Amino acid sequence: MILKIKNIISQIHAVFVDNNNAKTIDAVSIDSRSLQNSSQTLFFALIGSNNDAHLYIKNLIEKGVQNFVVTHIPDDSAGKANFLVVENTLVALQLFAGYYRSLFDFPVIGLTGSNGKTIVKEWLNFLLSPDYNAIRSPKSYNSQVGVPLSVVAINEQHNLGIFEAGISTFSEMEKLEKIIKPTIGILTSIGSAHDEGFGNLEEKIREKLLLFKHSKVVIYQKNEIVDANLFSFKSGNQIAFSWSFKDATADVFVTKRPVSDKTFLHIRQAKENFEIEISFQDAASVENAISCLMVLLYFKYDVTIIQNRMKLLYPVEMRLKVKNGINNCSIIDDSYSSDFQSLKIALDFLESQTRAQQANIRNKQDQKKTVILSDIFQSGLPNAELYSKVAALIISNKISRVIGIGETISAFKEMFTNCITYKNTAEFIADFDVLIFSNETILIKGARTFQFEEIVSLLEEKTHETVLEINLNAISHNLNFFKSKLKPATKMMVMVKAFGYGNGGFEIAKLLEHHKVDYLGVAFADEGISLKNLGIHLPIMVMNPENTSFSAIIQHQLEPEIYSLKGLRAFIKIAEQKKLKHFPIHIKLDTGMHRLGFEANTIDDLIIALKGNQTIQIKSILSHMATSDDLKQKDFAHSQIDLFEKLSSKLMTELQIKPIRHILNTSGISNYPESQFDMVRLGIGLYGVSNDDEEQKYLENVGTLKSIISQIRTIPAGESVGYGRRFMAEKSTKIATIPIGYADGISRGWGNGVGFVTIKNEKATIVGSICMDMLMVDVSGIDCKEGDAVVIFGKSPTVNYIAQKLSTIPYEILTSISQRVKRVFYRE
Template sequence: MTFSIQNIIQHLNAKTSGSFSDFIVENVSIDSRSLQNSNGTLFFALKGSNHDGHDYIESLITKGVRSFVVEYIPNNLEEKANFIIVENTKKALQETAKYYRNLFQFPIIGITGSNGKTIVKEWLNFLLSPDFSVVRSPKSYNSQVGVPLSIFGINEHHNLGLFEAGISQNGEMDILEEIIQPSIGVFTYLGSAHDEGFSSPSEKLLEKVKLFKNCKVVVLEQNDEIENHIACKKITWSFTNKIATVFVEKLLENQLKVNYNSDSFVVTIPFSDEISIKNCVTCIATLLHLGISLEKIQERVANLYPVEIRLQAKKGINNCVLIDDSYSSDYQSLKIALDFLEQQKLHQKKTIILSDIFQSGLPTERLYEKVTSVLQRNNIDRIIVIGETISKYLSELNNVIGFQSTSDFLKQFNTQSFQNETILIKGARSFNFDEIVVLLEEKNHETVLEINLDAISHNLNFYKSKLKPTTNIMVMVKAFGYGNGGFEIAKLLEHHKVDYLGVAFADEGIELRKAGITLPIMVLNPENSSFSAMIAYDLEPEIYSLSGLQEFIKVAQQKNVNSYPIHLKLDTGMHRLGFENHQIQDVISILKETNLVTIKSIFSHLATSDDTSFREFTLEQFSRFEKATSTICKSLKISPIQHILNTSGIFNYSEMQLDMVRLGIGLYGIGNSEEENKKLQQVGTLKSIISQIRTLKKGESVGYSRKFMISKETKVATIPIGYADGIRRSWGNEKGYVFINNQKATILGNVCMDMLMVDVTNIECYEGDEVIIFGEHPSVIEIANVVNTIPYEILTGISQRVKRIFFKN
């Protein structure tokens, strides 16, 4: 992607500061943290409710970026860079993408729907790439910002585009349609996703079909309601309606007979679930419209594969972290994966295992020049390349090791050479890099807790939206990140530039420091015996007692430190920890006599912020806090950070936000009211598999103590997860359930230490099938209500022997 900046300036009707006469745009960026920013970057300083890209311009200038699209020029920077000044930078990004899109005239397929957009896009890419030079939106880049960024991946060598469009409210699709300008439309499925942004499903449908207003043809499952709102030609498919353009008959579980015009042919598909079959038929109908031969359709469809659209961070052997992106290899997604590598790196040493890169649309030599440049900008320590082409073009780099094939790498490479590093594994599917992942991933049993990093970012931004821009935010990562994972979440929070992390004990903070976390860390339950270690690792203690204060001052003196930051905890009604009102003068007296410590913050904890029926008590706590804090600050002539709000406090009492708030359980997708939960996204999904299925007869029993007696023939599945993994025994004996193939399977008998058994009599399932222990259904909140506890206890109870997998869409 290169284009003239002068044309963009005219297109935007923008003012300028500086000289753009010789600037050619090589990269468009909105992320100041990306290592791919360089002197060829045009940076759009987007403003949102929780961030302002203008704040990072100065640091970008120091990294070599010289060209910016802004709404204003930050103080003292006018002479240091070149600026294009517009009213709205997001709109300018979209308008720039429209201009760039208009430079190309080849057909583009626009894909929308509630579900299946990314799967259909990736499958169409696989099915059409042998006949076309395809450009497609990377991953799930289908938003108001993601679509423009995707468009900049087009180059003059492409002759077909695949772009998905996602919306969450009225008015968004018109903008995306003008950017994508599809001539062919694909509608995947109309479901409940994003219903909350519309007054009715009909309103959402009307918004979605705006993508097709200038299309020549739209492919969709036969549906009168949807078709009535599409004016152009329609290619419909159906399993029941023979007058559809494509009529499909099921012959076997994974074999379909396709009837189109006067032709009939049979396809074998490598899936048996209903959703995958429908997505597959949508692709077949699209290929038929494009004139792909029946023989090619039969051959290619048989080779379709499950699409992993998420970047996953996994625990590797020898204290490594693996970034698993082993199913795609194109230049656009490589840049995204490298940014994720930088975000999730546990160690300074970075390794990439990379295959030949396909579908770039660029001449081979130019492609690998760009690949070389982006790898060097990301400071990759070791580059392992697999494939004849990439080995040839990257061979002159000092840190490159080349192999002709994946099997050559597996035969020759010693796994012990991977130690204490972060490894990005990225390859085209044909290279079978999943074998490398198996080799380098730490072996655990088949139960995993999947953590959605995008959901964490969403939840963080939701709570930020309740705050003033000047309010600091501390995020609690104690108790192994509420059971979700410590370092990985802390790294994400560091990426989002939160102000503080909070842990319960010093050893948690020490582990984060050892993992490379540099954010300020507050220890909320410090033991006196840990004070020396805290100073050694730059951890800041909560001080809540006179004895603790005196002991820390003593240790500070021994360590020869001055003005060491501490945080005073006041008890305003929680009656757990903290200085009581009658102790305030003693605290002041001690602090007046020393310069060994400095009060970084004063805070308290609300006892009933989650229950607004106790509003008067909460207001009284706040009043007590203000009075005590005022006394301390006046007496010591200081202005420390003040904070009292926890998660539910942010939601219910944002007027009390003061200088900082402390975000805890809400980050992990759990609020304290139905209203709050509607705003949050599910973060953790606990999964396992079916180990064995057996059929039991009347009179037999299941599990210890024969707690469940069979009253009629029952099919029972055993799942390898139990109370040693954190599943409450009280969730057993028909009180709880798991989800298998989108159906409830009731837990039978007692939960065992390492296993539980469920009723699958009416569920079509097989050994090895996936089992959802909790996630959307059942939710952690639902489980907590049934077993008479709180969601915190369910989350933090998940054993660390359960492998955590972190992913980003």
């Protein structure tokens, strides 16, 4: 985003006050606490019921912010910055977002409904990401503030938008429609959530449908109320694209067949019939999956592609999270919502999880199910009627035990069988030790105000509390960033060696397979064998194969890099013994790295050894650049590229072959785009690391190494911390111990005041020597307690920063993280 202020003034109906309307802005902010606010940020001073951002303008100016949208100019800030004065800053933000949206012309999917918006959004992003560079709402940014913030994140690289719109009363959707301007509309499930703002269901549907007032197509489950209201504003160029389980007149008719833990959907559209498989059985997930399917059908995807991609849909850990519990229990964490409609969905999910957990238990009486339930909100029903319906749901789902928490549900305790109640969460926690939880599936469902996360913490199985969180969305983003630098015909190999640079090999390989990269690269045969055994089908190149691994490479259909005559002859001998024909190999040339590869003076002997041999096929010719990241050594880099061109051309001419050629690594992709040849090899860049500060701004952080505070103590002046007493307290000092050390991959050189961790967004310096399993930090002045989260690296400190301080490279920091550190993969 780079916009001139003078072009914004009229769009938001502002009066400009000061003298520099030619200035440009490159970001929008509403958060005065954000460290990303800069001189080119346009800050909207929003006024809420409990806060007025105008109070923070003086402080923001001192920090360098120069551009503000305000209702008035504070006296202490006049003449010190550029001000765009408006009547209402929220309306101005929405007008700005609508203007910014109008600058882009690509398909935009708008989602609304009572349930399923975020899941459908995430799934659509997953299904369409191999073909589109999509921008979507972060998390659940679907409000009057969240939607404009989502839309202003669009940039020139995006060619598809997916945005949620949530409303709670009248006159809200019209504003969101002008911001999102969806060309494709999706109406997800309509339930009772947020009914309070509407007189009846029809009123709510009519308001939600306003999002699609100018959409080319509206996708929805066929429904009389929707049909009637949709056509009330539908113009001539719009189409309704409906689906149904019951109404055969729908554009797409669906029948479902549950099998084991999956569902098979038979799809009938016009004269076409086919079946897809999804890995879910609960009604909500099935309906959300069909909404996604309808988009693929509208985009006219090939049936085979639809089938392959739909099969890969994954659970979105947003509200319903399945966790291992104490005493062989399974926990379903839905601890942030409590309305009647979502209770029905959660109970359906509970049943499917119980079946999965107890599939091998012959005695069906062992299938115990417990529900821990708070007072229910957003129902729109009188309490007596509501809890009567809840009790009926509990009975129909054969719940073994109900634990109710809240004054209202306690008043209706007698409606439930085998039910105990507590007035609040604190009473339950106080009674926890006398309650017995064992061999059961437990649904924990409560409104946010009840803080049921404390109950989840009590029931969850305790494991090693240091984890490396891997953001799969960030990997997709980084992959697409580097793809955008390539010519259309250029192929891409992605390196997943060394356990995916420490981030986890298989999970990342699976994602890359979904994104249709052309090759995966590993260092040694056992890495490739592991991926093949886990079901990865992409071709995998083994970069450093040992002669002793050739038989295993052939057995598992891996493709070896050959870098010496000795290795070539050994491989050909085994290939001939196995009577192979045209087995793929890759020829490595040494153009100046002087590590592995055929040098110029061995090319003639290589040609003689290869000529006429039918057992092998040269799939690619490659080399490796030594200085692609150092622009001071461009001459050497160009000499490598020129030599690679010369030697590879000679091989191709003499052998009459047309293999894939590749020499560029991550830095080479950015610094030598004219030398892409036929393929490039993406490595550390995929994992969010660049040696170029400007490029780093466009990459997303992938790995966040987290732990917790095990213990806090205060030591007096003169006392020491750790082995060798290398830290001596000069004053009373609060020390926190973190359960991570050099056995987990943290360099001892990062201790003794060199490094820091982040606690509550503040730096905590590492004091004393780093131990095998622990390190200690100074938390004096930080408001923290035992159990609080600690960031070892991620956004702060970054692996680049740590590497710089330790005089090493980010590769070493990432790949040093021990296998005993659990990897947790997630999508935002």
